[in-house]
Amino acid sequence: MNAIIQCQQLAKRFGSKTVLQQLSFELHQGDVAALIGPNGAGKTTLFSILCGYLPPDSGSARIFGHKAGSSALFGKVAALPQDAQFDPAFSIGEQLDFYGRLQGLSSKAAREESKRVLALVELTEQLQHKAGALSHGMRKRAAIAQAFIGTPQLVLLDEPTAGLDPVNALHIRQLISRLSGEVSFMISSHNIFELEQLCNKVLYLENGQLKQHSSSDNAAQLQYLTLHLEQDNNDAISAALRQLPGLIDLHSAQRRELVLSYNPQHNADFDLAVLQCLAANGWRYRNLTKGQTLEQKLFNPA
Amino acid sequence: MALFITTLKHCGLYAGFELRRLWLTRRGLMTLAATAVLWFFLLRYAIAPASDLIGSEGFQQMFRDAFGAFGLSQLFAWPAPELAIYWILSLMLLPLLCLFFTANQLCSDLERGTLRLLALRSSRLSIVLGRFSGQMLVQSCLILLSLVATLSLAAWREGGLSLAMLNAAAVIAVNLLLVLLPFTALMSCFSAMVRSSRLAVSLAIVSLGLVFVLLSSFVFYFPDFLFLLGYMPGTQVMQLLPMQGWQTLQYALLPLLQTLVLLSSATFLLTRKAL
Numbered sequence: 001m002n003a004i005i006q007c008q009q010l011a012k013r014f015g016s017k018t019v020l021q022q023l024s025f026e027l028h029q030g031d032v033a034a035l036i037g038p039n040g041a042g043k044t045t046l047f048s049i050l051c052g053y054l055p056p057d058s059g060s061a062r063i064f065g066h067k068a069g070s071s072a073l074f075g076k077v078a079a080l081p082q083d084a085q086f087d088p089a090f091s092i093g094e095q096l097d098f099y100g101r102l103q104g105l106s107s108k109a110a111r112e113e114s115k116r117v118l119a120l121v122e123l124t125e126q127l128q129h130k131a132g133a134l135s136h137g138m139r140k141r142a143a144i145a146q147a148f149i150g151t152p153q154l155v156l157l158d159e160p161t162a163g164l165d166p167v168n169a170l171h172i173r174q175l176i177s178r179l180s181g182e183v184s185f186m187i188s189s190h191n192i193f194e195l196e197q198l199c200n201k202v203l204y205l206e207n208g209q210l211k212q213h214s215s216s217d218n219a220a221q222l223q224y225l226t227l228h229l230e231q232d233n234n235d236a237i238s239a240a241l242r243q244l245p246g247l248i249d250l251h252s253a254q255r256r257e258l259v260l261s262y263n264p265q266h267n268a269d270f271d272l273a274v275l276q277c278l279a280a281n282g283w284r285y286r287n288l289t290k291g292q293t294l295e296q297k298l299f300n301p302a
Numbered sequence: 303m304a305l306f307i308t309t310l311k312h313c314g315l316y317a318g319f320e321l322r323r324l325w326l327t328r329r330g331l332m333t334l335a336a337t338a339v340l341w342f343f344l345l346r347y348a349i350a351p352a353s354d355l356i357g358s359e360g361f362q363q364m365f366r367d368a369f370g371a372f373g374l375s376q377l378f379a380w381p382a383p384e385l386a387i388y389w390i391l392s393l394m395l396l397p398l399l400c401l402f403f404t405a406n407q408l409c410s411d412l413e414r415g416t417l418r419l420l421a422l423r424s425s426r427l428s429i430v431l432g433r434f435s436g437q438m439l440v441q442s443c444l445i446l447l448s449l450v451a452t453l454s455l456a457a458w459r460e461g462g463l464s465l466a467m468l469n470a471a472a473v474i475a476v477n478l479l480l481v482l483l484p485f486t487a488l489m490s491c492f493s494a495m496v497r498s499s500r501l502a503v504s505l506a507i508v509s510l511g512l513v514f515v516l517l518s519s520f521v522f523y524f525p526d527f528l529f530l531l532g533y534m535p536g537t538q539v540m541q542l543l544p545m546q547g548w549q550t551l552q553y554a555l556l557p558l559l560q561t562l563v564l565l566s567s568a569t570f571l572l573t574r575k576a577l
Contacts, residue, residue: 087414
């Protein structure tokens with residue numbers, strides 16, 4: 001499979017503080033990768049290196065086989081950099097036109113492209129407005145729009161929905177989801193729910209090191225069910241569920257949430273058995289989800 | 303080759319965008335208004351009265367006696383006294399004004415993060431050269447406007463425009479742009495270093511002053527190195543003052559080389575800078 005991002009032994013220091021340590025990973029065509037980590041973990045530094053804004057101290061970062069930031073990547077790699085703002089002197093449309101022209105579009109094509117990308121983030125009516133006249137959320141959406149000018153093959157999004165209202169955050173998630181077949185994404189966010197919905201690969205950074213590097217894998221011997229009850233979990237429920245054939249472990253992640261691990265080879269209809277057990281005892285449930293949440297995988301591994 | 307063509311194309315786009323900033327944005331129009339006001343006062347209270355004075359035979363004789371040895375009496379050879387005064391004033395004033403006008407080539411974009419959006423689409427060399435070209439175009443517009451005003455004043459006093467006047471105006475415009483080239487490139491360097499245009503201006507003034515003082519002290523102890531002072535930006539201004547006509551272009555090489563060195567430094571600084 002073609003690697004679109006190849007990072008080898010990437011390291012970066014700012015003064016005496018080591019921000020990235022010997023980071024190595026690969027992303028492949030069509031991947032939607034989540035970059036997760038606590039504040040100061042090195043996510044934005046990694047993004048900056050991938051965008052060519054910062055040189056690494058050692059190691060290499062290659063995108064589509066070219067050094068990060070290389071002119072061969074102009075138009076192929078797009079990004080939503082953290083806190084990057086438009087020029088307040090010009091309208092959003094003029095600036096998007098200009099970016100389109102820099103990407104090689106004709107004047108007319110650039111104007112059409114500006115309209116298209118603004119429509120993607122539902123900002124068509126703001127074409128003539130200056131950045132200063134837009135709300136924070138609108139400016140963020142306009143900044144996301146610039147990342148979709150032309151036909152980028154890789155889009156790096158640093159906190160794409162931070163500061164957006166729920167409806168617009170949903171629109172952005174839908175947009176990423178819709179484009180994810182043709183475009184590869186790398187998304188940094190603190191919103192685990194969002195990343196869980198969008199991403200098939202997780203890079204978990206902590207203190208500049210890659211702690212986990214995982215892909216969705218449904219073929220594992222061990223599978224999970226996450227059960228949300230309508231009532232608080234109690235010993236009777238746990239005891240009943242422990243009797244089910246195939247169960248390996250059960251733990252309560254929250255007051256009304258249970259995570260059950262089981263072996264599908266021992267009981268292929270384990271989920272059905274759980275529902276029958278609940279129904280037989282008159283215990284009501286809110287939802288039953290296959291697998292663990294990303295939050296559980298990262299921070300509360302069974 | 304393709305990279306070279308793309309760089310040129312991007313430079314053109316950046317330069318065009320800076321021209322739009324001058325003519326189509328509020329800040330640009332304020333710059334135009336400030337220039338118009340400045341030149342109105344210079345024309346009304348300096349150039350117009352001084353032209354009448356220069357035109358008088360008595361003053362010319364006195365001036366020749368006092369400054370003839372410095373070659374300044376050549377000023378009377380300009381086809382219109384207004385152009386002579388414009389030549390002196392602009393040669394002395396514009397380099398200093400240039401430091402202020404062109405200080406914000408990159409600072410604001412660095413501070414806002416707009417450069418991150420641009421750097422995804424064009425090389426840092428294109429950004430430096432494009433912004434520099436844009437500033438030169440903007441200054442060309444301002445020089446042309448002020449020259450047209452001066453020519454109008456001369457034409458009104460003389461009762462018409464002559465070919466010699468137009469030729470002299472072209473000489474002035476070309477020379478002024480040559481003088482401004484290294485100063486604009488110097489501000490490219492400083493604006494690539496800091497995130498505030500005020501700081502860039504302060505740094506430029508302090509650096510120029512400091513280099514001049516250090517070089518002067520050095521030359522005081524080692525007079526053989528006097529020629530080094532001649533490499534400071536703008537040193538050819540004093541040699542240009544008593545000159546006129548296209549022979550002034552004999553001093554064009556130094557500012558062109560200075561510009562080349564300074565633009566290379568600006569590109570190097572921006573390439574090394576974390577955006």
